[in-house]
Amino acid sequence: MPMEGDNMTEVSSEKWISLEDAAEYLCVKPVTIRDWIKKGKGIPARKIGRKWAFKRSELDEWVKSGGSAIE
Numbered sequence: 001m002p003m004e005g006d007n008m009t010e011v012s013s014e015k016w017i018s019l020e021d022a023a024e025y026l027c028v029k030p031v032t033i034r035d036w037i038k039k040g041k042g043i044p045a046r047k048i049g050r051k052w053a054f055k056r057s058e059l060d061e062w063v064k065s066g067g068s069a070i071e
Contacts, residue, residue, distance in 0.1 A: 044058035
């Protein structure tokens with residue numbers, strides 16, 4: 001039976017993807033992702049150096065929670 005800590009390790013070892021890869025993954029243009037970040041839409045993004053980075057699992061959760069719904 002997996003323990004909660006095991007799941008945390010799995011998520012933390014997940015690779016970061018670029019803004020362009022995140023846009024492709026979500027089937028939107030990179031400018032849309034930048035707009036969501038600028039407007040504070042809650043997209044789970046981290047600035048690493050000068051570039052934005054994302055984890056697919058966090059993007060999946062954000063979409064499931066309705067964060068990507070157009071208002």
